[in-house]
Amino acid sequence: LNKEDVIGKLATAIYNTSEPPYFEIYKEVAVTGKSTTFETYYEPINKFFIISVFSPQKGQFATVFKDITEIKLAAKKIEESEEKFSLFMKNLPLVVVIRDINGRYIYLNDEWERVMELKKEDWLGKTPYDVFPKEDAEKLLQGDREAIEKGVTEPSEFTLKHKSGIKWWMANRFVLYDENKIPAYVATVYIDITERKKAEEEREKLKDQLIQAQKLESVGRLAGGVAHDYNNMLEVILGNAQLALMQIDSREDVKNYLEEITKAAKRSANITKQLLTFARKQISEPQIVNINTIIESMLKMLRRLIGEDIDLQWILNENIWNVYIDPVQVNQIIANLCVNARDAIQSNGIITIKTKNVTLDEEYCKDIPDCLPGEYVMLSVSDNGIGIDKEIIGKIFEPFFTTKEVGKGTGLGLATVYGIVKQHHGFINVYSEKGKGSTFNIYLPRHRGLKEAEKSVTGDSWVYGNGETILVVEDEPSLLKMVQVMLERLNYTVLSAQSPAEAINTIKSKGQSIQLMITDFIMPIMDGLQLAQEVAKLSPHIKFLFMSGYTDRILFESNSSNKETNFLHKPFSISELAKKIHDILENK
Ligand SMILES: Nc1ncnc2c1ncn2[C@@H]1O[C@H](COP(=O)(O)OP(=O)(O)OP(=O)(O)O)[C@@H](O)[C@H]1O
């Protein structure tokens, strides 16, 4: 409006209404002479005012307007933002704590109440010393001091015991400064990282298990390779000693030496056998077995093994399921576990052998390495001996890991057990408590199938031949020589070949007269099985016997259509060789 348009006119004319705004108030001031001030919002121009009214003379009034629109709008904005902020804090899924620089709690958000299951009112105004043990309070305030010094601290992780269990938290501290840039408060935001920590732990555990499995795998390969060559040499030592023994009845002293050699070689052969088992390179002859029957047949031997001071108990589940395994390997498992149990018991104690049928579900298998859900026969051996330290429990299955004195343990016992169990797709679970004892639970998958006929027991006397001709193929000359001598002793005619090529030449020239070919299973260039296939083409009547200490059954089975093919494990004795040849030639 222009002043000129207004001065001298009636308000009613200017506002074009019989009641101009605030006129009632103005009138009152003019009449009474009492000044007043009020705040108002004038809609037609969308403005806020503070209006002061006073009376300069009776019957007159004057007004002073102050436009406060801007201030008003700013305040409204603050109000709105405060409402948003408080909504944000109310719903923030993080715990927020603010303390002043004296350590007093001045703010706690709603999540804090939810997590701590406490009331804010009970803490506000207090310091950590009032609500925590002294040490914890000291730590908290130390964190605050660090924040005040640096402005913000590195996130720190810690655990807290809650009603629902242990939780992991990450704390982030930062300083709230006042308008003079002086630290006034320390705010801490706590993030619940329990899930993440659990996942991390899980990953770590899996990584450890993988490393462990890889380590065992590579040691296994190494052991398998060494044991192969070593076994060949043992065969030579054993065989030659046996041959020499047969010819020197008169010389008592030499005989003793030879017997010592035989004994030592046999013990060594046992070690290589264990190594090969661990490396899963030993051929096993699995059959359907009842674990209980095997245990019962072992009891007498086990008694002797563990001695008189230790009580042996057994609880065998009556209707135990069958498993498909070489009984010799069951023997190895039980004997190894019992010997370990015996060694763990210092004087008197109890060893308990148990069998049980168990069905495992996913939930159960979750935390156990190698465990797959399914039906298992559980074989458990427990003792109340010294127990196993937590630090070494992860190592006990490693080959050559032993805590026993030099000469007492080779550290192959559990490695062997592990190898056997792995080979059969089973798994092992160990429980142990220092000073209280240990329990080894072996789980072998249930075999669902028909019962096999019982195997006949092999006798120990020699069965001689009738001059039949046998071709021996072996790339290791000393072994070849020895088998040849053994066969001659057994009254066979022997032809020898150092390579498959030489063998094929011999077959070509003398094939008709040869009844049996004995060949090493693993040879360079052409393996025993391939050689046999070639020979079968040339002379279909020839029978085969494979010698091996190295192949694993899987390798063999995947190559062979005829699973009944004959095998002789190195090292073998003359009587085993004699029996095997006899059986093959007699077509048993
Ligand atoms: N029942 C048990 N109680 C306490 N410790 C055991 C038990 N079984 C095994 N251990 C620990 O595990 C180690 C490895 O056992 P493992 O059978 O592989 O080797 P070893 O018994 O030392 O030697 P080996 O069996 O070759 O004669 C043992 O040296 C021992 O420390």
Ligand SMILES: [Mg+2]
């Ligand atoms: Mg042992």
